[in-house]
Amino acid sequence: MSRYQRHVFVCINERPAGHPKGCCLEKGSAVIRDTLKAELKKRGLAGIVRANNSGCLDACAFGPSMVIYPEGIWYGGVKKEDVPEIVEQTILQGRVITRLLIRDPRYEPAELQHRPLDVSQAKVERTGKTQ
Amino acid sequence: MSRYQRHVFVCINERPAGHPKGCCLEKGSAVIRDTLKAELKKRGLAGIVRANNSGCLDACAFGPSMVIYPEGIWYGGVKKEDVPEIVEQTILQGRVITRLLIRDPRYEPAELQHRPLDVSQAKVERTGKTQ
Numbered sequence A, B: 001m002s003r004y005q006r007h008v009f010v011c012i013n014e015r016p017a018g019h020p021k022g023c024c025l026e027k028g029s030a031v032i033r034d035t036l037k038a039e040l041k042k043r044g045l046a047g048i049v050r051a052n053n054s055g056c057l058d059a060c061a062f063g064p065s066m067v068i069y070p071e072g073i074w075y076g077g078v079k080k081e082d083v084p085e086i087v088e089q090t091i092l093q094g095r096v097i098t099r100l101l102i103r104d105p106r107y108e109p110a111e112l113q114h115r116p117l118d119v120s121q122a123k124v125e126r127t128g129k130t131q
Helices: A029-042 A080-092 A120-127 B029-042 B080-092 B120-127
Strands: A006-011 A049-054 A066-069 A073-075 B006-011 B049-054 B066-069 B073-075
Touching: A006 A029, A006 A080, A029 A049, A029 A080, A073 A080, B006 B029, B006 B080, B029 B049, B029 B080, B073 B080
Parallel strands: A006 A049, B006 B049
Antiparallel strands: A006 A066, A049 B049, A066 A073, B006 B066, B066 B073
């Protein structure tokens, strides 16, 4: 088991206004990151799942974008309202939300297998010391 | 196959000077990120491997820190001079560099199996259009 059972990276790259590629930050990715972090904390998952800012994921056209590892699940056009479903379905249950997948074959996840989170680890993290 | 065969996140989190945890940025992580990006580009791997900035990976004590997915390989105390070896051994050959692993059982990689990169994909990326 690596440090986190699932590790989410939310692109918060910013480009100058009017840039032809656009950028995830102007599309609202900071709110998505904040909502995701709050949702993980609320559910006691912060020790076994982590949400991080990332630099440009090169999926600008599909933003706001995120990628979830280790599966390599790429979601695009994410809205704040999608976050609880992402946590419940993808992070906890290991299920892909098809409508959020980036519509480009390069971003298709390698595995769509159902691998739920081992939440027993969350209790260890919550009662143990973390650095 | 997900978008990238390997995806490296280099923590560039910054904390105020004197913070007890320290931070990866003050330990030189920006140079490591730049060196890594240049090395990937030089080897023509930019289309199949990506290096990104990330926010705090919560491995501050071990910084400069990075994590390589999908394997979830966590390296700490990385120096600029380690970067060519990381690209050659871990990114290309799929081999863990033991001396760079974060010395904490929570960060041990789940799999140490040898999985080389499929560099045939690099040629496709390099001749094709990417967004």
